[in-house]
Amino acid sequence: MTELTGYRRANGTWGVRNHLLVLPARTAANRAAEEIADAVEGAVAVTHEWEGAPGDPDAELVARTLTGFAANPNVGAVLLVGIDDADRALAGAIAGRGQTVHLVAMAEHGGTAGTVAAGREIAERLRAAIADWPREPMPISALAVGLECGGSDALSGITANPALGIASDRLVAAGATTMLSEVPELVGAEEILAARAVSDEVARRMVAVVHDFERAVEALGVDIRGAQPTPGNIDGGLTTIEEKSLGAAKKAGNAPLTGVIEFAAPGPPDPPGLYVMDTPGHDIEQMVGLVAGGCQIVAFTTGRGTPTGSAIAPCLKISTNTAIFERMAGDIDLDAGRILTGEETLQSMGDRIHDALLAVANGETTASERRGNREFAIRRTHY
Amino acid sequence: MTGHPRPDGRFGVRDHVLVLPSVVCSTNAAERIARESGAVAITHQHGCLHVGDDLRHTERALIGTATNPNVGAVVVVSLGCETIQGRRLARRIEDRGQRVAFVGIQAEGGTERAVAAGVAAVGELRAVLDAIPPEPLPAAAVTVGIDRPRDPLAPALTAALAGRGWAVVDAPGDLSAAESHVALAAAGAQVIVSLRGPGEAPLGFAVCPVIAVARDPALYAALRDDFDLPDEDAERTVADVVARVDATLAGEPTASERRGARDFVLRRLAMTM
Numbered sequence: 231m232t233e234l235t236g237y238r239r240a241n242g243t244w245g246v247r248n249h250l251l252v253l254p255a256r257t258a259a260n261r262a263a264e265e266i267a268d269a270v271e272g273a274v275a276v277t278h279e280w281e282g283a284p285g286d287p288d289a290e291l292v293a294r295t296l297t298g299f300a301a302n303p304n305v306g307a308v309l310l311v312g313i314d315d316a317d318r319a320l321a322g323a324i325a326g327r328g329q330t331v332h333l334v335a336m337a338e339h340g341g342t343a344g345t346v347a348a349g350r351e352i353a354e355r356l357r358a359a360i361a362d363w364p365r366e367p368m369p370i371s372a373l374a375v376g377l378e379c380g381g382s383d384a385l386s387g388i389t390a391n392p393a394l395g396i397a398s399d400r401l402v403a404a405g406a407t408t409m410l411s412e413v414p415e416l417v418g419a420e421e422i423l424a425a426r427a428v429s430d431e432v433a434r435r436m437v438a439v440v441h442d443f444e445r446a447v448e449a450l451g452v453d454i455r456g457a458q459p460t461p462g463n464i465d466g467g468l469t470t471i472e473e474k475s476l477g478a479a480k481k482a483g484n485a486p487l488t489g490v491i492e493f494a495a496p497g498p499p500d501p502p503g504l505y506v507m508d509t510p511g512h513d514i515e516q517m518v519g520l521v522a523g524g525c526q527i528v529a530f531t532t533g534r535g536t537p538t539g540s541a542i543a544p545c546l547k548i549s550t551n552t553a554i555f556e557r558m559a560g561d562i563d564l565d566a567g568r569i570l571t572g573e574e575t576l577q578s579m580g581d582r583i584h585d586a587l588l589a590v591a592n593g594e595t596t597a598s599e600r601r602g603n604r605e606f607a608i609r610r611t612h613y
Numbered sequence: 614m615t616g617h618p619r620p621d622g623r624f625g626v627r628d629h630v631l632v633l634p635s636v637v638c639s640t641n642a643a644e645r646i647a648r649e650s651g652a653v654a655i656t657h658q659h660g661c662l663h664v665g666d667d668l669r670h671t672e673r674a675l676i677g678t679a680t681n682p683n684v685g686a687v688v689v690v691s692l693g694c695e696t697i698q699g700r701r702l703a704r705r706i707e708d709r710g711q712r713v714a715f716v717g718i719q720a721e722g723g724t725e726r727a728v729a730a731g732v733a734a735v736g737e738l739r740a741v742l743d744a745i746p747p748e749p750l751p752a753a754a755v756t757v758g759i760d761r762p763r764d765p766l767a768p769a770l771t772a773a774l775a776g777r778g779w780a781v782v783d784a785p786g787d788l789s790a791a792e793s794h795v796a797l798a799a800a801g802a803q804v805i806v807s808l809r810g811p812g813e814a815p816l817g818f819a820v821c822p823v824i825a826v827a828r829d830p831a832l833y834a835a836l837r838d839d840f841d842l843p844d845e846d847a848e849r850t851v852a853d854v855v856a857r858v859d860a861t862l863a864g865e866p867t868a869s870e871r872r873g874a875r876d877f878v879l880r881r882l883a884m885t886m
Contacts, residue, residue: 462694
């Protein structure tokens, strides 16, 4: 077993990266946050579409998402770029999770230019303060890995997803946490997961989270088949959402289902184990939810090929077929298409993914990290 | 005063090549293309797993932004498997008379090749635009957007702007400022006048100069660098806005353009699937 190392945080969590995150509290701070991160070596920024209008019914969900993202243990310190005093609440919530956070408010610096100048100085200081944070031996129980698929094809449920399931089972057996997500892509697979639940209550919640989604879709009066499967899924040979779901659920292997948690639930969950997080199928909204829930790494299978990455969490990409791996070599890390050619078995590929996840935890970079991918999206539920 | 003539008879007061991701998954590639080529990109979090009205509304917003007269040409950057298919989006933008190039990450074979193709496409489109001489800008070809029609200043401002022979368009009152900027751009406004009340920091938009007017003295004092105009008495403010629109039409950058703000916020009409 590979020994894990990571960054031990003051609040008891463990990071596998040591980022300085420059986070805009609201849309109007996007530009300043980007400029600060561009100017400071080792700083990363995300931008987003949250304006923070007073009375917005999604305020709590968005606050939880931004707070969780900032509190992810891969982040050593946060520079929150706000507008005015109204943003102190978010800074307080991040600090309340045991994260180091400094708020720079645009209204105290005359606007963007002054904020960038002041923010750069603070960011340099924060960066210097975390730069020498040592890597120490890290317990595997502190590791949480998100299980995601995007741009699925007919091979997803045959190669990459079951291989990732084997890796997930090994991680869970060793005491780590893995998180399956994308509830719309579990429609039709809910009973399979519920049957593995550790309790009747968890089984009930597993079924309920899928049925609640189905009822919400009915209430909208729309046909989910307009969006699921996507045009790319259909080109890739998938025919129905149920077929997609049965393949998507394979990412969770055969481990017992320990719990069902809400979007961006403050993590990591206790006890460790396999969890289902209630997220949309949207690749980026769910990735942000998983990372905000404490996942330090996201394992991401893809049939059609996608460059997706997070600003603060390595995203390990696994292709379902060799053709896309070769076409998009710079964006994908591992090729589970080798199972089809007989070069690998499901078990050997699962072991390979498992080992790659531990290597990534220990500092090996993924394709999306080398490319600097940092897609970000905020889930909205009120319209 | 000159403008950039467009094939459909409209005029741009800016001459952007817009790099437009069809989906959030291609935003990083789009940003890199813009950075490496000097074009402007929109960063957004949409394009996949929309249903019903939400799908139609999002597609319309992207097409509307891409066909704003300040945009001389568009490079659509697609992933390939997304709900709002990039090729179809490019075709629909082209159907509106816009110059369009298409780059697909899956089609090209990965981010690096897509970025290279996108940078080359911007270069070709830029050369086409640069070869078209500016022409005198008729007042009737100018549309000014106002993002807050319920502001008490709006009626007098509308009258003064219309008095110059410009068309004036305002946004539905239930939209937030950033959402309304997308709507105004889609409606063809070349310049947006943004009226900002207490606690509302100024915003920018990728393809339209935004003239930010403080409607609160404390707000102006706190964020003056990001404002174009302070909070004054109504008569003075109206006259100043008209003068500032004149200067903007003549090419003077607004505060939002100077700082490179390009906030793109789209209202969702249904949950993401």
